[in-house]
Amino acid sequence: MKLTILGCHSASPQINTHPTSQVLEIRNxxxxxxxxxxxxxxxxxxxxxxxxxKHIFISHLHGDHYxxxxxxxxxxxxxxxxxxxxxxxxxxxxxxxTLQMKLADSWTNFPLYFHELSSKTSEMIFEDENVEVHxxxxxxxxxxxxxxxxxxxxxxxxxxxxxxxxxxxxAYFRKLKQGFDVENxxxxxxxxxxxxxxxxxxxxxxxxxxxxxxxxxxxxxxxVDAIYHESTFLEQHKDLAKPTKHSTAKEAGKIATMxxxxxxxxxxFSSRYDDIENFKEEAxxxxxxxxxxxxxxxxxxx
Amino acid sequence: MKLTILGCHSASPQINTHPTSQVLEIRNxxxxxxxxxxxxxxxxxxxxxxxxxKHIFISHLHGDHYxxxxxxxxxxxxxxxxxxxxxxxxxxxxxxxTLQMKLADSWTNFPLYFHELSSKTSEMIFEDENVEVHxxxxxxxxxxxxxxxxxxxxxxxxxxxxxxxxxxxxAYFRKLKQGFDVENxxxxxxxxxxxxxxxxxxxxxxxxxxxxxxxxxxxxxxxVDAIYHESTFLEQHKDLAKPTKHSTAKEAGKIATMxxxxxxxxxxFSSRYDDIENFKEEAxxxxxxxxxxxxxxxxxxx
Numbered sequence: 144m145k146l147t148i149l150g151c152h153s154a155s156p157q158i159n160t161h162p163t164s165q166v167l168e169i170r171n172x173x174x175x176x177x178x179x180x181x182x183x184x185x186x187x188x189x190x191x192x193x194x195x196x197k198h199i200f201i202s203h204l205h206g207d208h209y210x211x212x213x214x215x216x217x218x219x220x221x222x223x224x225x226x227x228x229x230x231x232x233x234x235x236x237x238x239x240x241t242l243q244m245k246l247a248d249s250w251t252n253f254p255l256y257f258h259e260l261s262s263k264t265s266e267m268i269f270e271d272e273n274v275e276v277h278x279x280x281x282x283x284x285x286x287x288x289x290x291x292x293x294x295x296x297x298x299x300x301x302x303x304x305x306x307x308x309x310x311x312x313x314a315y316f317r318k319l320k321q322g323f324d325v326e327n328x329x330x331x332x333x334x335x336x337x338x339x340x341x342x343x344x345x346x347x348x349x350x351x352x353x354x355x356x357x358x359x360x361x362x363x364x365x366x367v368d369a370i371y372h373e374s375t376f377l378e379q380h381k382d383l384a385k386p387t388k389h390s391t392a393k394e395a396g397k398i399a400t401m402x403x404x405x406x407x408x409x410x411x412f413s414s415r416y417d418d419i420e421n422f423k424e425e426a427x428x429x430x431x432x433x434x435x436x437x438x439x440x441x442x443x444x445x
Numbered sequence: 446m447k448l449t450i451l452g453c454h455s456a457s458p459q460i461n462t463h464p465t466s467q468v469l470e471i472r473n474x475x476x477x478x479x480x481x482x483x484x485x486x487x488x489x490x491x492x493x494x495x496x497x498x499k500h501i502f503i504s505h506l507h508g509d510h511y512x513x514x515x516x517x518x519x520x521x522x523x524x525x526x527x528x529x530x531x532x533x534x535x536x537x538x539x540x541x542x543t544l545q546m547k548l549a550d551s552w553t554n555f556p557l558y559f560h561e562l563s564s565k566t567s568e569m570i571f572e573d574e575n576v577e578v579h580x581x582x583x584x585x586x587x588x589x590x591x592x593x594x595x596x597x598x599x600x601x602x603x604x605x606x607x608x609x610x611x612x613x614x615x616a617y618f619r620k621l622k623q624g625f626d627v628e629n630x631x632x633x634x635x636x637x638x639x640x641x642x643x644x645x646x647x648x649x650x651x652x653x654x655x656x657x658x659x660x661x662x663x664x665x666x667x668x669v670d671a672i673y674h675e676s677t678f679l680e681q682h683k684d685l686a687k688p689t690k691h692s693t694a695k696e697a698g699k700i701a702t703m704x705x706x707x708x709x710x711x712x713x714f715s716s717r718y719d720d721i722e723n724f725k726e727e728a729x730x731x732x733x734x735x736x737x738x739x740x741x742x743x744x745x746x747x
Contacts, residue, residue, distance in 0.1 A: 155520040156486050180516045181483055184458050204548040206519045210512075214482045217508045218457040235548040242544060246506040246537040248587050285550050 297342030396429030410437030503534035599644030698731030712739030
């Protein structure tokens with residue numbers, strides 16, 4: 144799993160800071176998470192092939208998380224895209240996008256699907272043989288979801304020599320990889336772990352932005368390998384975090400500790416701070432694990 | 446009058462090319478013309494103070510001419526703007542912008558006025574003591590206007606010494622600047638041009654994008670000091686210009702010649718061309734006057 148940060152600052156795009164957007168490469172998917180203004184240019188800059196993006200997940204309908212979406216869809220159209228595109232976003236997204244298409248008299252040639260979200264409890268919104276995506280209901284000023292990206296278990300690794308020595312017919316190899324015990328050519332039952340070893344551990348990544356400090360998400364993100372948790376403010380502006388329903392770095396650290404996450408990625412920094420190193424310091428007061436500061440263009444292997 | 450080009454390429458924003466947006470400084474106004482995605486960042490880059498922009502003119506509702514508007518309005522709100530803002534744009538703009546505000550539950554604190562355009566003939570859409578703005582109906586795939594920015598006549602220059610020598614009371618100086626003949630203290634009529642000279646010549650700038658070749662605009666833009674005319678294509682792609690209702694550089698040159706304009710500014714270049722010098726060359730086959738290639742960040746004194 145590889146995460147590329149396209150933008151990690153809150154509110155307005157500026158010359159050197161970009162609003163929220165990330166690319167998650169997971170198994171064969173390239174998922175786009177949030178899409179602030181300018182995201183299509185960031186995708187070009189970091190050489191993400193447009194056609195590989197088939198699913199876009201939008202956390203909420205504040206501009207810094209989706210104002211780049213309509214322009215990106217429009218660019219896909221201009222480039223002659225044929226691949227289908229799925230938008231998973233709060234209710235309302237379809238009306239906004241289609242209204243703008245209607246006014247421009249410009250409809251996509253490629254299939255465009257809107258999957259509008261409105262559930263206040265976690266739900267699975269995408270599944271295939273390799274991956275699941277679940278919502279993480281967050282506590283923000285408007286309806287907001289984080290997203291939990293889960294790899295499904297990998298197949299077990301088959302030791303072909305051992306399987307041949309155990310006289311297992313090739314026809315059963317697939318079953319072995321799936322973890323079943325099988326009979327060999329002499330009719331003996333061969334225990335699966337005699338000829339296979341576990342595949343790689345499936346990974347989980349949780350994206351949680353924007354949100355007030357919210358302990359109710361902990362069970363959903365328990366033991367994830369990495370969490371991106373917003374930290375708009377430092378402790379000195381704790382009084383601003385509450386009414387705007389954002390978190391401080393220390394609060395992000397607390398959530399990370401309660402959920403025993405593998406690594407904590409901080410982002411959604413307010414533009415009032417010149418030095419973001421302080422975010423790491425304050426989060427580390429509450430979380431002893433690995434802390435990464437999001438940075439435009441940074442690639443994070445999970 | 447000073448024009449600053451913030452973006453002059455057609456269709457999608459890219460790393461080094463920006464969609465249409467210009468700033469026109471005219472008398473005390475700072476007018477924003479079109480507002481493609483990323484315009485707010487361009488304004489920061491070229492140090493245009495947000496609060497000075499009180500009127501935004503949008504030619505049409507294709508994304509490369511207005512997708513930056515909603516984010517800019519949102520940024521104005523976040524910065525605590527109090528100054529009023531007027532949007533002059535085709536019918537539909539109010540619904541698009543207010544729908545997005547509603548979904549974000551974020552309303553402006555400053556007064557925001559929508560002046561929706563739908564007339565198919567030229568109309569005056571702004572006037573104060575110094576400036577008039579008129580629409581220039583264009584021929585594009587959706588309802589589109591260019592804009593004609595006209596300085597009103599400047600006051601005449603008063604030669605105070607001559608006025609005093611002619612025994613004219615100070616109370617009449619304002620009338621003299623306005624061009625009237627006045628009586629002096631001896632009751633004699635003093636002809637205005639005895640004590641005044643003409644003020645600077647008022648200037649006119651016409652913004653014409655996007656449009657197919659359209660001779661019907663010529664009477665509206667006759668003798669303007671400068672015209673920005675779109676030239677999306679070179680002659681080799683003339684076959685593309687027609688169905689997409691765009692112009693070639695040569696066609697822009699023809700319009701400039703028919704209207705006897707002072708200078709022709711070319712822009713809205715398709716991203717398929719690496720070398721835009723050819724646009725100048727082709728336009729010069731049809732127009733012998735001064736031709737300027739628009740360029741991001743270029744300042745043009747009119």
